[in-house]
Amino acid sequence: GAGVSQSPSNKVTEKGKDVELRCDxxxxxxxxxxxxxxxxxxxxxxxxxxxxxxxxxSGLPSDRFSAERTGGSVSTLTxxxxxxxxxxxxxxxxxxxxxxxxxxxxxxxGTRLTVV
Amino acid sequence: AQxxxxxxxxxxxxxxxxxxxxxxxxxSGNPYLFWYVQYPNRGLQFLxxxxxGDNLVKGSxxxxxxxxxxxxxxxxxxxxxxxxxxxxYFCAVRDKRAGxxxxxxxxxxxxxxxx
Numbered sequence: 590g591a592g593v594s595q596s597p598s599n600k601v602t603e604k605g606k607d608v609e610l611r612c613d614x615x616x617x618x619x620x621x622x623x624x625x626x627x628x629x630x631x632x633x634x635x636x637x638x639x640x641x642x643x644x645x646x647s648g649l650p651s652d653r654f655s656a657e658r659t660g661g662s663v664s665t666l667t668x669x670x671x672x673x674x675x676x677x678x679x680x681x682x683x684x685x686x687x688x689x690x691x692x693x694x695x696x697x698x699g700t701r702l703t704v705v
Numbered sequence: 706a707q708x709x710x711x712x713x714x715x716x717x718x719x720x721x722x723x724x725x726x727x728x729x730x731x732x733s734g735n736p737y738l739f740w741y742v743q744y745p746n747r748g749l750q751f752l753x754x755x756x757x758g759d760n761l762v763k764g765s766x767x768x769x770x771x772x773x774x775x776x777x778x779x780x781x782x783x784x785x786x787x788x789x790x791x792x793x794y795f796c797a798v799r800d801k802r803a804g805x806x807x808x809x810x811x812x813x814x815x816x817x818x819x820x
Contacts, residue, residue, distance in 0.1 A: 637808075645806075648807075684806070696748045
């Protein structure tokens with residue numbers, strides 16, 4: 590597609606339920622990132638995938654959070670047993686490899702998650 | 706570990722005046738540095754980046770930024786602000802030596818340009 594696509598755009602869920610957020614990166618972009626943006630806060634790094642390398646999961650806030658990337662393209666971020674503090678906008682981005690990571694990221698519109 | 710500081714939550718300037726949005730960073734190696742902008746109800750957009758070479762980098766919409774290694778800064782500047790520049794600006798850093806793609810963002814600075 591023309592840009593990074595995320596779905597759903599909005600998700601309201603009850604506390605304790607599991608949610609899945611989807612990201613479809615730009616075709617040909619082998620690096621994919623997930624960030625979280627809470628109200629009034631900056632972007633919090635969650636995880637990134639690069640090609641077939643092991644993902645860098647160092648930003649995942651707890652073991653309730655997980656992500657996978659199938660076939661080097663679409664990625665799913667899963668939050669289990671959601672809590673109210675998980676409410677935020679979840680942003681996905683993708684980029685080309687470039688040389689040693691010198692490429693900029695292209696962001697999707699985000700998924701606004703509200704846990705009630 | 707990488708970190709980015711944007712010391713100002715908000716910057717106010719009058720239209721036509723120069724603007725500066727500050728950013729300082731910390732990495733163990735050499736940095737790749739980025740600026741992104743988030744307009745209301747729109748996604749983040751890339752503005753400019755420093756990779757190597759000339760310390761003054763020019764980007765979209767007339768913005769530029771100067772890499773200062775001794776001060777570990779990468780301030781965003783524009784000679785003449787427009788009302789349409791009002792947005793949320795993020796500085797980001799990636800550690801070149803780490804060789805990966807982990808990019809850390811600052812907390813953001815909201816720019817208000819008054820007519």
